[in-house]
Amino acid sequence: MLFVCYPKCSTCKKAQAWLDARGAKYDVRHIVEDNPTADELRRWHAASGLPLRRFFNTSGMLYRDMALKDKLPTMSEDEMIDLLATNGMLVKRPLLVLDDTVLVGFREKEWQATLE
Secondary structure, eight states, rough: EEEEEEETTTHHHHHHHHHHHTTTTOEETTTTTTTTOOOHHHHHHHHSOOOGGHHHGTSSHHHTTTTHHHHHHGGGGHHHHHHHTTTGGGGGGOEEOSSSEEESSSSSHHHHHHHH
C-alpha cells in the first residue's frame, strides 16, 4: 500500500494513526515533496471509481485562490489531471493506493470495508 499524505494535515495524521493501530504495512509519500504525476493521477482516478472532481482539495487555500470552483465545470478531464499534477496542495488527501483500488480522503468505514 501507498499512503500519500501531507504530514501537517490533521486528517492525514488521523488516517495514519488508524492504519498504524491495525498494524498495516505501507509506504509513505509526501504529497508536496513528491507530487503525483499526471500518469499516476489517471491510473488512480480509474482505480477509484470516483468522479475526478473528488480528487481536488476543495477546502484548500490554493483551490480557493485559483477560483477552481468556477473553472472546473468547463475543464476537460485532461486539463484537470494536468492541473492536479502541478501542485500536491490541490490534491485531496490522504490517498491510499492499493493494488486494485484507491481511497480518496479518510472515511473510516470505507477504509475498514476496503482493507478487511
